[in-house]
């Protein structure tokens with residue numbers, strides 16, 4: 056396999072053809088904030104948090120879905136990128152209904168974490184306060200659409216790792232929501248094996264275990280990575 | 294040098310931020326030595342917000358007519374206004390009623406549909422302030438100088454925000470210990 060050489064924030068790095076900028080940055084030890092990226096499932100470029108600047112290209116590119124090319128000169132933390140990242144996170148907060156103080160994921164939420172990372176101390180965008188629902192028809196789990204950022208990690212983990220494809224994205228634009236089965240209550244979807252992978256995949260408090268209350272959702276992301284390595288490399292212990 | 298004129302106000306919030314302020318414990322004694330508390334539900338008996346305030350901590354969102362009038366008054370008379378806690382910064386729990394729609398829908402739900410004895414709408418003009426249709430964070434109404442998130446902000450966070458101000462410096466609102474919501 057051929058190798059590409061490139062620089063990320065001034066650090067020279069060589070990586071195999073077909074790798075993404077995000078993988079290359081990881082290799083180079085350069086942290087890029089992400090939300091919709093999840094190790095072990097495919098990337099879709101939904102959240103735009105991982106945008107980077109590539110010299111000679113006058114638009115910003117999402118690192119998780121852009122393949123490396125020979126001689127690329129990449130900047131990951133310019134003032135422009137910092138500005139856009141903070142706006143992106145503010146928009147995510149203003150779009151849904153995030154009330155961290157009463158949220159099951161408080162203190163364990165990736166959206167909270169990136170808000171701190173990008174330095175968001177308030178949202179400059181007007182909150183929408185959309186009217187969204189909660190589905191607690193499943194015996195063990197619930198989904199609160201108020202906290203959903205439409206990253207589609209649940210959709211991909213259920214489809215690609217569990218093979219059940221319970222979730223999908225319904226509607227368009229601001230009306231988008233995560234839909235279960237054929238727009239049925241989650242508890243009525245026969246395809247769901249109650250494996251709980253979507254609970255661990257969800258970066259926010261949108262999908263949770265019933266019975267967990269404020270700040271009690273403690274995600275186990277490592278479990279998903281373990282499952283994927285187990286399957287791909289036959290390593291069955293962790 | 295004159296002492297810093299310090300105020301705190303309580304709008305649509307649960308008073309938890311003020312309780313957290315009281316958690317400053319013995320540092321309150323140092324604070325009291327460095328400032329004049331000119332208006333505060335926990336530190337002063339005055340009922341009208343005075344002129345020439347240097348620093349004001351504002352707890353709570355803007356939810357009714359009284360909050361609205363007070364915050365305009367506070368802004369006009371204050372040099373440095375701090376949004377104090379998640380209700381002030383994001384509108385937080387008080388804003389969960391926004392999902393129901395206008396104030397009349399909220400009142401109908403709370404006082405008629407859920408009122409088990411003598412359901413009736415509160416109506417005392419001049420005494421019970423009218424609800425605004427939408428609960429909003431402070432900075433959607435007046436300019437805010439410093440944002441201190443948290444529900445409530447911990448005493449450490451409050452101290453780390455106020456201490457530099459006493460020395461005439463601006464606090465650095467960065468990192469998990471200073472700006473994590475919730």
Ligand code: SF4
Nearest residue numbers: 154155158164259260
């Ligand atoms: S999902 Fe995260 S950001 Fe949203 S309310 Fe819950 S803790 Fe806060």
Ligand code: SF4
Nearest residue numbers: 213247248250251253
């Ligand atoms: S519990 Fe498992 S099968 Fe059911 S929706 Fe979640 S990931 Fe899919």
Ligand code: SF4
Nearest residue numbers: 203204206207209257
């Ligand atoms: S439910 Fe969770 S994992 Fe699924 S799209 Fe929403 S935020 Fe992402």
Ligand code: FES
Nearest residue numbers: 100102103105119
């Ligand atoms: S992590 Fe790349 S777009 Fe979300």
